[in-house]
Amino acid sequence: MTRDGRLGVGIIGAGRVGPVIGAALAGAGHALTGITSGSDDDRVAGVLPDVPVLDTAEVLRRSELVVIAVPHDELPGLVAGLSDIGAWQPGQLVLHTDPAYGIGVLEPAQRNGAIPLAVHPAISFTGTSIDLRQLQVAFAAVTAPAPVLPIAQALAVEIGCEPVVVAEQDRPAYAEAIATASEFSRAIIGQSTSLLRGIGVENPGGYLSALVQSTVERALREASDPLDL
Secondary structure, three states: OOOOOOOEEEEEOOOOOHHHHHHHHHHOOOEEEEEOOOOOHHHHHHHOOOOOEOOHHHHHHHOOEEEEOOOHHHHHHHHHHHHHOOOOOOOOEEEEOOOOOOOHHHHHHHHOOOEEEEEEEOOOOOOOOHHHHHHOOOEEEEEOOHHHHHHHHHHHHHHOOEEEEOOHHHHHHHHHHHHHHHHHHHHHHHHHHHHHHHOOOOOHHHHHHHHHHHHHHHHHHHHHOOOOO
């Protein structure tokens, strides 16, 4: 870590999440050292202009903080594989964004001296700069060893979120809650718009917009304070 607390940050994963987290951390004053290539490098370049595209090992070599934002089923193998080739550096911060895993999945990196952090911002990422505004009103689930928990919380704040500590053993339940809210909402809206389209309503998404938003906001208020009905 540099003297003023700014970090050299590398991003592994060029999907919807990694570039946005990188942009948020850059906005907080950290220096981006590189990002791995993805399926849509043009979109990534729009979010992170002038950030070099590097292979994974080189991203690790250059970075004090490594953000891993890869699909759920790829994370364990990626961490273990980088450990097998000795890519992790002692004292290096490694942060993943998967909702279901805590820090256990980073244990191979931890054995090599890296510091494990799990931070999941609770938004539905689009992979564009729009997400930066959403992060400013979002929460993030944070899991980390007690001595470095303040670092994970501080990074969540710098991303733009309010950190909420989730225990290691509670990450599966947390992930289920996130998946239920995301997938059920998407499925119900898809079913409703299909019905409206079937009876000739044009722009069914726009038609339902105010209804869905007001209903969700009321449900969230009631969930936060069930006495305030």
